[in-house]
Amino acid sequence: MDPVTATPLSTWRFPGTLRTYQAEVLERLAPGGAGPLHIVAPPGSGKTLLGLLLAAREGHRTLVLSPTVTIRQQWVRTAGALAPQAAAVSDDPARIGDLTALTYQLLSVTGDGSPFDDLARSVWVEELTASGRVEADAATWLAELAIDNPGRYRSGIRTRSRRLRSHFARRRPAELARVLHPNAVALIDRLVAAGVRTVVLDECHHLLDHWAIVVAYLAGRIRESGVEPLLIGLTATLPSPDDETEFENYSQLLGEVDYEVPTPAVVKEGHLAPYRDHVMFTEPTPAEAGFIRRHEALLHEMITRVLSTPDAVSYLEHQLQPAEDSDGEGTPLARLDRAFSADFPLTRSCAVVLREVAPRHPLVAAIPPVLLERCTTDDLLTVLSRFAQVRLLSDPAAARQWEYVRRSLADFGYSLTDRGIRRGRNPVESTLAFSAAKDHAAVEILRRELDGDDGDRVRAVVVTDFVEHGNNRGLSGDAPAGALRTFDLLAVDDATAALRPVLLTSGHLRVRADDAVDLARALAELIGEPVEVAAGIGPVRDLEVRGVGSGRLVGAVSELIRRGDVRLLVGTRGLLGEGWDCPAVNTLIDLTTVATSSGTQQLRGRTLRLDPDWPEKVAHNWSVVCLIPSDVDLDDSSEPARLRRRHSHLWGLSADGDGRIVSGLGHALPTAVAEAWERVLDKDTSTSIGDLDALLREQWPTRSSTRSEWRIGERYEPREREVVAVRRAPRAPLLRTGQAAGAGAVGAFVAGTAGVGGLVGVLMASGADVAPLLWAALALGGGAAAAGVSSLRMLARLPRDRRRPAGIYRAAAIAVARTLHDADRIGPVDDAMIVARADDADPTRIRIELGGSAHDARVIADAVEELFAPVRTPRFLLRIDAAGLPRLRLLERLADRLSPGRTLLAVPRLIARRRGDAERFCEHWQALIGTCTLHELTGVQGLALLRIARSADDRIDAAEPRARVWG
Known part of the structure; x- marks a missing residue:
C-alpha cells in the first residue's frame, strides 16, 4: 500500500504540444x-x-x-x-x-431495484425507532406492512426515496455503505x-x-x-x-x-472531421396513412360525440355565459366578457368547440370572429378534459360516462385522470416514429450519397432504436419496425446491396446471401474462430459464431469497414452508440427516436473521428422525419419537436452557406426549406412534403465545399451567443417615442425658460430698463422655443430610427434583460453583451445577439422571441404609442404618418407571471424607448386588443430559426 513515489504524479510530463x-x-x-x-x-x-x-x-x-x-x-x-x-x-x-x-x-x-429504496427503508426504520419503537420491532412491522398493505408501503418508500434523492450526497458514508x-x-x-x-x-x-x-x-x-x-x-x-x-x-x-x-473548436484545429447535418422529410406509407386517417376520424368522432351531448353543450354554454349574480342576470356580451376575463385560453377553446359541435347555436354568432380559428385536436382535448372533471367526475350518476371517456381515450394513447388528460405515446406518434417510410428514406439517402463526387468513399451506418419493435401499430401483416426490417430492405435494393451490408445486434449477425461465404471467411480470420453460414432461403443469411462476445464481433466488422469489404452497417444504438469507434465511418443515418443531448451527440460522435485512409474526410449525419401531409387535418407535433430538440444540442455550419456556425435547425434546414416546413405544419396545402425534399436537393452541398466552408486551421474566436432574428414591421416599426420625447420637451422648456430669464436678469442688473411683464414673456418664449426645438429634434429622429432600427431592437432586448434581472430570473446584466445588427444583404432582417452567461443569454433570448412572436393568448399586452409627443394634434398626426398605427406586443410569460414584473418591464421600456401602456388581456376590451395584435405584421423572422452562434 506504500506510495510508488513520494509525490505521486508530480514527475509526469507530456512531451508534445497541447491543443489550444x-x-x-x-x-x-x-x-x-x-x-x-x-x-x-x-x-x-x-x-x-x-x-x-x-x-x-x-x-x-x-x-x-x-x-x-x-x-x-x-x-x-x-x-x-x-x-x-x-x-x-x-x-x-x-x-x-x-x-x-x-x-x-x-x-x-x-440489488435489482433502486438503491434509494434500500436507503429509504433504513430511514423509515430510523424514524420508527426515534418515535419509541425497538429497531427489530420497527423492521418487522415494515416487513409485515409490505405484505399486508403493499400500496401503502410503496407509497411510504417512494416519499422517502424522493427526499433522499434530493440530498443523498450529504448523507453520511456509513448510511450509503448499507446499499x-x-x-x-x-x-x-x-x-x-x-x-x-x-x-x-x-x-x-x-x-x-x-x-x-x-x-x-x-x-x-x-x-x-x-x-x-x-x-x-x-x-x-x-x-x-x-x-x-x-x-x-x-x-x-x-x-x-x-x-x-465546443465541437467546432476541435474541428477547426483539425482533430475531428468536418461535418454537415442533413434532414430528409418523408410521409407515411399508404397503409400507415390509411391508419392515421382512420385514427383521426375516430378520435374526432369520439370527442365530438361526447361534447355534443346536452350535458356537454350545457357546460359550454355555462363557460361562455357565466351568471353575473345569483339571479343570473346580465347581457350576453357582459357574460362573455366575464368568461374571457376569468380564463381566456379555456374560453377560446370552448368557443371554437361550440362552433364545431353546434354550429347553429345562437352563441356562435356572438363570438368575435377573431377567435373562431381552426378547431384543433388540442382544443377538443382541452375542453373534454375540463368537462370530464367538472361534470362527470364530480357526479356519481355520471360514473359510467366517465369510464367510457377514460377507456376511449386510452385507445388513442391518452390517460384521463382526476388531474386531467395526459398524453402518452399514442398510435399516431408510434406510426410516425417507426414508419416503414423511414426505411425507404434510408435507401434514398444512400443512393444520393453514392451518386456524389465521393461516392466510392462512402462508409455508412444506419442506427435504429430496437432490433424489433414490439408494437406494430395494429396494422396486420406489417413487419415490426427495427434493425431487422431496415436491413431486409437495404439488402435487396440494387444500389445499397452493392455496399455489402451487415446487420449486427447483440443477437444477430446477418448478411446478404450472395456475400455470406466471403464475409464469413473474412470474419473468421479476424476473430480466430469459425464462422458458419446458417441454412435458409431468401436474400439474407445469418452467420453463427460461438464463444465470441459482441465486443470482438464489433471490432471485426469495424475492420471490414475500414478495409472496404463492408461499406454499410445496420444496428441498434445500444451496440453502436457510446464506445464504438470506427474512424472509417463517414455517413450516419439516424432512424432512432433519440433527442436528448447525450444520446444525440454520442451518435454523431461516431462519424467525426479522423480517418487515416482519407485525410480529407467529411462526415454526413442524417435525420429522417416522417410528417403528416398537409391535407390531413390531424395535428401531431412529436416528429417536428424531436427534430428541433435533436438539433438544439448540436453545432454545425449554417445551411444557408454564410459560413456561420450555429446550433438549432439553422444548420440543417436552409431558409427556404424552413419556411416551407412551417407551411406544411400549418396545414397550408400549397406546400407538400415532396416540395421540401425537392428544395433540399437543390441546395445540397458537396463534401468538398463543406470542408472548405469550415476553414480548418484559421484563427477563431471561441465565444457563443444566442441569436433571435426579427424583421421590421413596415406598418408599425419600433421608434423612440412618447415619454422620452415628452420628457425631453419638458426639460427643454424648463432649461430654455431659465436660460432666457437669466440672460434678461443679467441685462437688468447691468442697468437695462426691462419691464417685469416683458421679462416674463421673454423667458416663457425662450422656454417654448426650446421645447419646440426638442420636439422637432425628436420628430427628426423618427425617420432615422426607421432607417436604422437595430438600435431600437437592442433597446427592447435590454429592457427585457433588465426586467428579468429585477425579477431575479437572471444575474447582473451587461448591456455590452447585447448587440443588434441589420443584415447587410437584407436590411429588413435584424439579428439580436445575446452573449455572457449561457443560461442567462438563453433566458433573455426566450423572452425576446416571445416579445416579437405572433400574439397568441398572453396575459399582458404592451401597447406602444407611436406618437406621444407633446399633446398637440398637429404633431400627433405628423408622428402617426411617420409611424402609422399602434403596436401591441405580447409581454413574455416569464415576466407576465407577476403583475409587478410586467409593470417594471413597462417602466424600462418607457425609459429606453418611449411611451407604452400595459394592458391585461381580460374581457371584451381584451378581445379587441387581441384582434388588433393578431392582425399585426409578424416580427420574428420565420425564415431564420432561433439559434446559438459560435465563433
Missing part, C-alpha cells in the same frame, strides 16, 4: 481549487490526456473510473506514456498505483487508505442513481480521512435534465460546467 483548448482549460482552471472540476468536450478532443494533466498537477494518488473495459485500457495506455515508471499505473484493484484505472461496475451497488456490496466497500476503504485523493470520472454523464451513490460514498470516505477530495468529471455530453431527480444527483456531485470545449 487543452492549454486554455489548464490555464483557466487553477490547481488546488475548492470544489469539483466539470469539463465537457466532444469525442476525439483529447479528454484522456487533459484529465491526466489536471490530476498530475494536484500531486495526489488518483483513481480513474470508466464505464467500459475498453475505455479503461485507453487511460492505462495514455497514463503509461506520461509516467516515468510503469509500476505507477495499475488497472488491478488488488494493487493500488499512483494512478489506478477501474470500471464503475467494479464498485457498483447490489453497497461488502466487496465494494472494502475496495473503497483500500483506495482511501492508499492515499487516493483525486478521482477522475470519465464519461461522467453515467453518474445517475447507482454509480452516483458509489462516488458519493468514496468522496465521503476521503473527507472522513481529513482531506477534501478533488472530483474531475469528464464527458462528451451532459445527462438529460428530463429526469430532474437523476440530473440533480449528477449536479450535486459535479456542480456547474467549468469549461465546455
Whole structure:
C-alpha cells in the first residue's frame, strides 16, 4: 500500500504540444481549487490526456473510473506514456498505483431495484425507532406492512426515496455503505487508505442513481480521512435534465460546467472531421396513412360525440355565459366578457368547440370572429378534459360516462385522470416514429450519397432504436419496425446491396446471401474462430459464431469497414452508440427516436473521428422525419419537436452557406426549406412534403465545399451567443417615442425658460430698463422655443430610427434583460453583451445577439422571441404609442404618418407571471424607448386588443430559426 513515489504524479510530463483548448482549460482552471472540476468536450478532443494533466498537477494518488473495459485500457495506455515508471499505473484493484484505472461496475451497488429504496427503508426504520419503537420491532412491522398493505408501503418508500434523492450526497458514508456490496466497500476503504485523493470520472454523464451513490460514498470516505477530495468529471455530453431527480444527483456531485470545449473548436484545429447535418422529410406509407386517417376520424368522432351531448353543450354554454349574480342576470356580451376575463385560453377553446359541435347555436354568432380559428385536436382535448372533471367526475350518476371517456381515450394513447388528460405515446406518434417510410428514406439517402463526387468513399451506418419493435401499430401483416426490417430492405435494393451490408445486434449477425461465404471467411480470420453460414432461403443469411462476445464481433466488422469489404452497417444504438469507434465511418443515418443531448451527440460522435485512409474526410449525419401531409387535418407535433430538440444540442455550419456556425435547425434546414416546413405544419396545402425534399436537393452541398466552408486551421474566436432574428414591421416599426420625447420637451422648456430669464436678469442688473411683464414673456418664449426645438429634434429622429432600427431592437432586448434581472430570473446584466445588427444583404432582417452567461443569454433570448412572436393568448399586452409627443394634434398626426398605427406586443410569460414584473418591464421600456401602456388581456376590451395584435405584421423572422452562434 506504500506510495510508488513520494509525490505521486508530480514527475509526469507530456512531451508534445497541447491543443489550444487543452492549454486554455489548464490555464483557466487553477490547481488546488475548492470544489469539483466539470469539463465537457466532444469525442476525439483529447479528454484522456487533459484529465491526466489536471490530476498530475494536484500531486495526489488518483483513481480513474470508466464505464467500459475498453475505455479503461485507453487511460492505462495514455497514463503509461506520461509516467516515468510503469509500476505507477495499475488497472488491478488488488494493487493500488499512483494512478489506478477501474470500471464503475467494479464498485457498483447490489440489488435489482433502486438503491434509494434500500436507503429509504433504513430511514423509515430510523424514524420508527426515534418515535419509541425497538429497531427489530420497527423492521418487522415494515416487513409485515409490505405484505399486508403493499400500496401503502410503496407509497411510504417512494416519499422517502424522493427526499433522499434530493440530498443523498450529504448523507453520511456509513448510511450509503448499507446499499453497497461488502466487496465494494472494502475496495473503497483500500483506495482511501492508499492515499487516493483525486478521482477522475470519465464519461461522467453515467453518474445517475447507482454509480452516483458509489462516488458519493468514496468522496465521503476521503473527507472522513481529513482531506477534501478533488472530483474531475469528464464527458462528451451532459445527462438529460428530463429526469430532474437523476440530473440533480449528477449536479450535486459535479456542480456547474467549468469549461465546455465546443465541437467546432476541435474541428477547426483539425482533430475531428468536418461535418454537415442533413434532414430528409418523408410521409407515411399508404397503409400507415390509411391508419392515421382512420385514427383521426375516430378520435374526432369520439370527442365530438361526447361534447355534443346536452350535458356537454350545457357546460359550454355555462363557460361562455357565466351568471353575473345569483339571479343570473346580465347581457350576453357582459357574460362573455366575464368568461374571457376569468380564463381566456379555456374560453377560446370552448368557443371554437361550440362552433364545431353546434354550429347553429345562437352563441356562435356572438363570438368575435377573431377567435373562431381552426378547431384543433388540442382544443377538443382541452375542453373534454375540463368537462370530464367538472361534470362527470364530480357526479356519481355520471360514473359510467366517465369510464367510457377514460377507456376511449386510452385507445388513442391518452390517460384521463382526476388531474386531467395526459398524453402518452399514442398510435399516431408510434406510426410516425417507426414508419416503414423511414426505411425507404434510408435507401434514398444512400443512393444520393453514392451518386456524389465521393461516392466510392462512402462508409455508412444506419442506427435504429430496437432490433424489433414490439408494437406494430395494429396494422396486420406489417413487419415490426427495427434493425431487422431496415436491413431486409437495404439488402435487396440494387444500389445499397452493392455496399455489402451487415446487420449486427447483440443477437444477430446477418448478411446478404450472395456475400455470406466471403464475409464469413473474412470474419473468421479476424476473430480466430469459425464462422458458419446458417441454412435458409431468401436474400439474407445469418452467420453463427460461438464463444465470441459482441465486443470482438464489433471490432471485426469495424475492420471490414475500414478495409472496404463492408461499406454499410445496420444496428441498434445500444451496440453502436457510446464506445464504438470506427474512424472509417463517414455517413450516419439516424432512424432512432433519440433527442436528448447525450444520446444525440454520442451518435454523431461516431462519424467525426479522423480517418487515416482519407485525410480529407467529411462526415454526413442524417435525420429522417416522417410528417403528416398537409391535407390531413390531424395535428401531431412529436416528429417536428424531436427534430428541433435533436438539433438544439448540436453545432454545425449554417445551411444557408454564410459560413456561420450555429446550433438549432439553422444548420440543417436552409431558409427556404424552413419556411416551407412551417407551411406544411400549418396545414397550408400549397406546400407538400415532396416540395421540401425537392428544395433540399437543390441546395445540397458537396463534401468538398463543406470542408472548405469550415476553414480548418484559421484563427477563431471561441465565444457563443444566442441569436433571435426579427424583421421590421413596415406598418408599425419600433421608434423612440412618447415619454422620452415628452420628457425631453419638458426639460427643454424648463432649461430654455431659465436660460432666457437669466440672460434678461443679467441685462437688468447691468442697468437695462426691462419691464417685469416683458421679462416674463421673454423667458416663457425662450422656454417654448426650446421645447419646440426638442420636439422637432425628436420628430427628426423618427425617420432615422426607421432607417436604422437595430438600435431600437437592442433597446427592447435590454429592457427585457433588465426586467428579468429585477425579477431575479437572471444575474447582473451587461448591456455590452447585447448587440443588434441589420443584415447587410437584407436590411429588413435584424439579428439580436445575446452573449455572457449561457443560461442567462438563453433566458433573455426566450423572452425576446416571445416579445416579437405572433400574439397568441398572453396575459399582458404592451401597447406602444407611436406618437406621444407633446399633446398637440398637429404633431400627433405628423408622428402617426411617420409611424402609422399602434403596436401591441405580447409581454413574455416569464415576466407576465407577476403583475409587478410586467409593470417594471413597462417602466424600462418607457425609459429606453418611449411611451407604452400595459394592458391585461381580460374581457371584451381584451378581445379587441387581441384582434388588433393578431392582425399585426409578424416580427420574428420565420425564415431564420432561433439559434446559438459560435465563433
